Amino acid sequence: MPASPIRKLVPYSEDAKKKGIKVYHLNIGQPDIETPRQILDAVRHADFKVLEYSHSAGNESYRKKLVEYYKRVGIDVSYDQIIITTGGSEAILFGMMACLDAGDEIIIPEPFYANYNGFAVEAGVTVKPITSSIETGFALPPIEDFEKAITPKTKAIVLCNPNNPTGYLYSSAEMEILKQIVLKHNLYLFADEAYREFCYSGVHTSAMHLTGIDDNVILMDTISKRYSACGGRIGAFVTKNKKVLDTVMKFAQARLSPPSYAQILGEAAVDLPANYFDTTKAEYKKRRDTIVKRLNAMPGVFCPNPGGAFYAMAKLPVDDADEFCQWLLDSFSYKKQTVMLAPASGFYSTLGLGKDEVRLAYVLNTDAINSAMDCLEKALEEYASRSQFL
Amino acid sequence: MPASPIRKLVPYSEDAKKKGIKVYHLNIGQPDIETPRQILDAVRHADFKVLEYSHSAGNESYRKKLVEYYKRVGIDVSYDQIIITTGGSEAILFGMMACLDAGDEIIIPEPFYANYNGFAVEAGVTVKPITSSIETGFALPPIEDFEKAITPKTKAIVLCNPNNPTGYLYSSAEMEILKQIVLKHNLYLFADEAYREFCYSGVHTSAMHLTGIDDNVILMDTISKRYSACGGRIGAFVTKNKKVLDTVMKFAQARLSPPSYAQILGEAAVDLPANYFDTTKAEYKKRRDTIVKRLNAMPGVFCPNPGGAFYAMAKLPVDDADEFCQWLLDSFSYKKQTVMLAPASGFYSTLGLGKDEVRLAYVLNTDAINSAMDCLEKALEEYASRSQFL
Numbered sequence: 091m092p093a094s095p096i097r098k099l100v101p102y103s104e105d106a107k108k109k110g111i112k113v114y115h116l117n118i119g120q121p122d123i124e125t126p127r128q129i130l131d132a133v134r135h136a137d138f139k140v141l142e143y144s145h146s147a148g149n150e151s152y153r154k155k156l157v158e159y160y161k162r163v164g165i166d167v168s169y170d171q172i173i174i175t176t177g178g179s180e181a182i183l184f185g186m187m188a189c190l191d192a193g194d195e196i197i198i199p200e201p202f203y204a205n206y207n208g209f210a211v212e213a214g215v216t217v218k219p220i221t222s223s224i225e226t227g228f229a230l231p232p233i234e235d236f237e238k239a240i241t242p243k244t245k246a247i248v249l250c251n252p253n254n255p256t257g258y259l260y261s262s263a264e265m266e267i268l269k270q271i272v273l274k275h276n277l278y279l280f281a282d283e284a285y286r287e288f289c290y291s292g293v294h295t296s297a298m299h300l301t302g303i304d305d306n307v308i309l310m311d312t313i314s315k316r317y318s319a320c321g322g323r324i325g326a327f328v329t330k331n332k333k334v335l336d337t338v339m340k341f342a343q344a345r346l347s348p349p350s351y352a353q354i355l356g357e358a359a360v361d362l363p364a365n366y367f368d369t370t371k372a373e374y375k376k377r378r379d380t381i382v383k384r385l386n387a388m389p390g391v392f393c394p395n396p397g398g399a400f401y402a403m404a405k406l407p408v409d410d411a412d413e414f415c416q417w418l419l420d421s422f423s424y425k426k427q428t429v430m431l432a433p434a435s436g437f438y439s440t441l442g443l444g445k446d447e448v449r450l451a452y453v454l455n456t457d458a459i460n461s462a463m464d465c466l467e468k469a470l471e472e473y474a475s476r477s478q479f480l
Numbered sequence: 481m482p483a484s485p486i487r488k489l490v491p492y493s494e495d496a497k498k499k500g501i502k503v504y505h506l507n508i509g510q511p512d513i514e515t516p517r518q519i520l521d522a523v524r525h526a527d528f529k530v531l532e533y534s535h536s537a538g539n540e541s542y543r544k545k546l547v548e549y550y551k552r553v554g555i556d557v558s559y560d561q562i563i564i565t566t567g568g569s570e571a572i573l574f575g576m577m578a579c580l581d582a583g584d585e586i587i588i589p590e591p592f593y594a595n596y597n598g599f600a601v602e603a604g605v606t607v608k609p610i611t612s613s614i615e616t617g618f619a620l621p622p623i624e625d626f627e628k629a630i631t632p633k634t635k636a637i638v639l640c641n642p643n644n645p646t647g648y649l650y651s652s653a654e655m656e657i658l659k660q661i662v663l664k665h666n667l668y669l670f671a672d673e674a675y676r677e678f679c680y681s682g683v684h685t686s687a688m689h690l691t692g693i694d695d696n697v698i699l700m701d702t703i704s705k706r707y708s709a710c711g712g713r714i715g716a717f718v719t720k721n722k723k724v725l726d727t728v729m730k731f732a733q734a735r736l737s738p739p740s741y742a743q744i745l746g747e748a749a750v751d752l753p754a755n756y757f758d759t760t761k762a763e764y765k766k767r768r769d770t771i772v773k774r775l776n777a778m779p780g781v782f783c784p785n786p787g788g789a790f791y792a793m794a795k796l797p798v799d800d801a802d803e804f805c806q807w808l809l810d811s812f813s814y815k816k817q818t819v820m821l822a823p824a825s826g827f828y829s830t831l832g833l834g835k836d837e838v839r840l841a842y843v844l845n846t847d848a849i850n851s852a853m854d855c856l857e858k859a860l861e862e863y864a865s866r867s868q869f870l
Contacts (some may be wrong), residue, residue, distance in 0.1 A: 091578070094733035097536060118533070125531045133741065134524050141515045141711040141745070143508070146487060176566050176713065179735040187602060188481070192582065208734030212577060214604060321531040321740030323566065323713075343484035344598030345569040350711030351523065351741035355531070 091211050094204060094436075102419035103430050111423045114454060114462035117415075117430040119254065119400065121453040123318040123370055125355075132358030133351055144350050146342040148174020148326075152357040156326065159360045163286065165298040165309070171330055173338055174348045174356075178284050178312030178325035179205065185308050185327065186213035188337040189278050190245050196280070197239050198248040199231055201255050201403070201437035201444055203282065206248060218244070219439035224405055224447060227394035228256035230264040236271050246278035246308075247271065249297065252285045255437045255449040256403050257378075257396020262295040269300045279303065282310045285399035287367045290375045292397055304330040313352070315400070317359045318370075322352025374400050377452040377459055384463035385450070388470060402450045403434060407470060411435065411448050414473060422469050429462040429469070481601050484594060484826075492809035493820050501813045504844060504852035507805075507820040509644065509790065511843040513708040513760055515745075522748030523741055534740050536732040538564020538716075542747040546716065549750045553676065555688040555699075561720055563728055564738045564746075568674050568702030568715035569595065575698050575717065576603035578727040579668050580635050586670070587629050588638040589621055591645050591793065591827030591834055593672070596638060608634070609829035614795055614837060617784035618646035620654040626661050636668035636698075637661065639687070642675045645827045645839040646793050647768075647786020652685040659690045669693065672700045675789035677757045680765045682787055694720040703742070705790070707749045708760075712742025764790050767842040767849055774853035775840070778860060792840045793824060797860060801825065801838050804863060812859050819852040819859070 103113045147153065153169035160167050175181040182205070190196065192214030198206055200219035210217045220235040222228040236247070249268065252259040260268075272279045281297030297307045312325035327338055378395075381402055385393035390407030408414040411433040418428050434447035452459060493503045537543065543559035550557050565571040572595070580586065582604030588596055590609035600607045610625040612618040626637070639658065642649040650658075662669045671687030687697045702715035717728055768785075771792055775783035780797030798804040801823040808818050824837035842849060 091727060091730040091734075093730050094536075097733040100535075120533050122530060124529045130531070139514045140512060141520070141709045141742075143510050143710045145490075146484075176739070177736060183735070192604060205734045205736075208730070212602070212731070212734070214582060319531045320533045321737065323737070323739040337481060340481040340483050340598070341602070343487045344481070344595045344602070345573075346567060346595075347711065347713070349566070349713040349739040349742065352531075352739065 092207050094208065099415060099419060099430060102416055106419045106428060110426060112427045113419070114427065114429040114458055114465065116450045116452070116454065116462055117432045119315060119451045119453060120320055121315065121318045121400065122455060123373065125318045126359070126362055126366065128362060129317060129319070129355045129358040133354050136354050141350055143347040144353060146347055147339060148172070148348050149353050149357070152353045155357045155360045160328075163294075163296065165296055167298070167328055167330065171328060171335065173327040173335065173342055174353060175325040175327050175342075176345070176348045177314060177323040178282065178310055179209070180348075181310040181312070181325045181327040182206065182280070182282065183209045183212060184338045184341050185280050185310060186210060186215055187341055188334055189308065190215045193243065194245045195241060195243045196246045196248055197236060197244060198439070200439050201228070201434055202248070202439070203250055203254045204436045207439065217439050221440060221443065222256070222258070224392065224394060224403060228253065228258040228403065230260060230267065233267055233271065240275055244275065244277060246280050248280040248282065250282040250284070251297075252289055252294070252396075252398025254285065254399055255401050255432070255434065257399045257401045259289050259292055259397030260295065261292065265295045265297070265300060269303055272303055272306050277306065278308055279306050280308050280310060284312045284315050287316050288371060288374055288400060289398040290371070290378060291395075294398070298328070308334065313356045313359060317362075319352065319355060319359070322355055323349050324352040324356045374452065377454075377456055378402065380456045380459050381450060381452045381463065384460065388467050391470070400452050402452060403447055404450060405447050408446055408473060410445055415448065417473065418469055422472065424465045424468040427461060427465055429465045482597050484598065489805060489809060489820065492806055496809045496818060500816060502817045503809070504817065504819040504848055504855065506840045506842070506844065506852055507822045509705060509841045509843060510710055511705065511708045511790065512845060513763065515708045516749070516752055516756065518752060519707060519709070519745045519748040523744050526744050531740055533737040534743060536737055537729060538562070538738050539743050539747070542743045545747045545750045550718075553684075553686065555686055557688070557718055557720065561718060561725065563717040563725065563732055564743060565715040565717050566735070566738045567713040568672065568700055568704060569599070571700040571702070571715045571717040572596065572670070572672065573599045573602060574728045574731050575670050575700060576600060576605055577731055578724055579698065580605045583633065584635045585631060585633045586636045586638055587626060587634060588829070590829050591618070591824055592638070592829070593640055593644045594826045597829065606633075607829050611830060611833065612646070612648070614782065614784060614793060618643065618648040618793065620650060620657065623657055623661065630665055634665065634667060636670050638670040638672065640672040640674070641687075642679055642684070642786075642788025644675065644789050645791050645822070645824065647789045647791045649679050649682055649787030650685065651682065655685040655687070655690060659693055662693055662696050667696065668698055669696050670698050670700060674702045674705050677706050678761060678764055678790060679788040680761070680768060681785075684788070688718070696721075698724065703746045703749060707752070709742065709745060709749070712745055713739050714742040714746045764842065767844070767846055768792065770846045770849050771840060771842045771853065774850065778857050781860070790842050792842060793837055794840060795837050798836055798863060800835055805838065807863065808859055812862065814855045814858040817851060817855055819855045
């Protein structure tokens with residue numbers, strides 16, 4: 091089982107904090123956006139005497155409410171095509187466990203969300219990466235790369251859209267290409283759309299918008315980022331494929347039920363005012379613009395402009411971003427502050443790729459982002475001069 | 481992946497309810513005991529603005545608090561030997577994933593908690609049952625049965641104490657026997673102690689009380705039953721084995737964090753008044769006495785007196801308890817009421833065993849239990865006379 095590249099530096103950041111250094115966390119997708127008060131209040135005012143198990147598929151009332159939400163984003167599903175999961179994480183795990191056998195292969199454009207690897211290991215599945223590159227802003231790799239990677243054991247393609255870690259927003263043309271591949275080879279399309287509501291350039295094309303591949307599409311969703319409710323651990327596994335739903339229900343029953351509290355919160359979230367996402371999206375866009383501008387202004391740094399999510403990938407003038415990110419925590423500080431980044435190597439499956447890249451989650455306000463960028467700028471200078479003497 | 485025998489009858493009970501029939505749920509360990517108000521209030525009054533991910537191992541403050549709880553029950557662990565899990569379910573899954581390789585074998589006295597099967601399938605592990613019998617009240621099978629079942633692939637023994645589904649409370653002598661087996665063959669002892677606080681006859685011997693097998697013992701715990709907080713989905717994986725802890729942390733990091741809300745509840749629960757368990761235990765004991773008495777008073781029914789947990793196993797005068805339990809829901813009612821039981825066959829791994837046995841969870845108050853027993857009594861009569869005409 092691989093260690094999470096996002097979390098493996100945690101002990102170093104804990105040590106830095108113990109030394110009195112403030113750490114700007116750009117390493118993890120934990121937004122500082124306040125969870126809407128209305129939905130926190132829904133939990134506060136929930137009236138029950140026993141904190142019971144819910145239905146293994148989640149509360150029926152919540153699933154029915156989610157149908158309304160999906161309708162608003164052009165996704166037409168019924169409540170019995172939704173299984174509430176413990177975070178998006180469990181939806182991904184369920185998909186891999188239910189749709190694939192040990193030894194099967196899945197294709198994922200890299201760099202990709204590192205925990206796909208972990209869940210693949212748990213399911214005994216082999217990840218076959220096809221590489222997207224920072225030079226093209228991480229666009230979908232050409233169709234030939236998919237064709238080359240497909241073997242008789244290939245069962246699914248995983249697509250995170252908008253993408254974590256790259257922030258890339260796949261166009262409807264790219265989605266149509268994927269559809270053709272999926273149809274031709276009879277594959278599942280695992281669509282991780284955790285960041286659906288955060289698109290700054292262009293519109294979101296859900297895998298569920300594609301026609302004629304109802305049995306192939308598995309939507310893996312979560313409320314974590316949508317409503318800044320990561321700790322709730324509520325997601326959803328959505329598909330029109332009845333056989334897959336039946337199998338996933340067995341996994342859902344084995345773990346009994348998803349958490350009850352945050353289902354209340356998720357249900358209330360569907361009733362948030364229509365402009366809720368406008369406000370949060372404007373805030374994230376401002377942060378994106380800030381961080382991308384600051385990064386590209388640093389000598390030797392390149393950061394393509396991400397179209398969605400709240401991540402940016404940047405190429406840094408360092409040999410080994412893993413070492414640099416650890417050094418930021420254990421050897422560097424500027425005005426008693428430092429910054430925690432996620433080394434990109436952990437997001438690539440192909441060994442040796444991404445060694446000079448990092449992922450930055452712009453989950454802090456622009457003041458904090460500017461302070462973090464001040465740290466990074468100083469750090470890169472200091473790191474370069476330090477290297478000369480090694 | 482096997483379907484949960486506890487939950488597979490759910491559609492039939494939903495249909496019965498739609499027909500206006502009241503269903504007494506003795507099929508699932510969902511207590512009607514109220515979740516203590518103090519701990520629900522701890523969540524209501526929790527003051528935060530962002531529902532954040534917690535540490536992957538759970539909040540440090542909660543883990544430190546749990547150390548106090550464990551000390552009270554004679555278990556001496558430090559907070560960094562505890563990883564908070566999403567229910568006891570995830571602790572079991574983590575144990576199987578982290579300690580075993582695909583193809584390894586685990587020994588479990590049957591009948592056993594059916595979801596062990598599901599988690600074993602997820603981990604690619606083979607369950608080797610050794611049979612305990614209703615005639616002996618489900619005591620630990622003789623040591624020779626363990627020795628016969630052990631192969632070079634055997635890596636762990638799973639023991640649920642007090643037992644679900646049998647209610648059996650293992651004696652300290654039996655625990656010492658297990659210790660000898662574990663030491664002799666260098667096995668893990670997976671100890672599911674979800675029902676630790678509910679012992680009516682005799683005292684609880686935790687696997688963590690055994691000396692000299694620190695590296696072998698994995699404690700799988702949960703607050704679900706202890707505080708009637710099943711929907712919280714908070715459990716714990718506890719071991720002194722550093723290597724196992726490190727591996728489990730990777731699985732914990734892959735799924736990011738356990739639910740935040742119920743960690744607040746769990747932390748508050750450790751501060752409940754010392755007599756909290758006395759009250760709930762007295763209530764459960766009264767229910768146990770009621771249900772066991774009622775069952776044994778029915779012609780052809782035998783129910784050994786369970787020493788702990790809140791389950792009783794009963795032998796019924798029916799050929800096929802699966803059919804009978806479905807019939808109770810889809811064809812029977814008495815005063816517009818019926819009862820939902822868990823057929824025992826799903827708790828046995830050996831095919832054909834337990835066909836005339838059911839598990840009853842005494843999670844309802846004595847009035848409800850008596851009404852449910854009235855239903856069962858009538859049902860057995862009607863079922864017997866019906867059978868004559870088939």
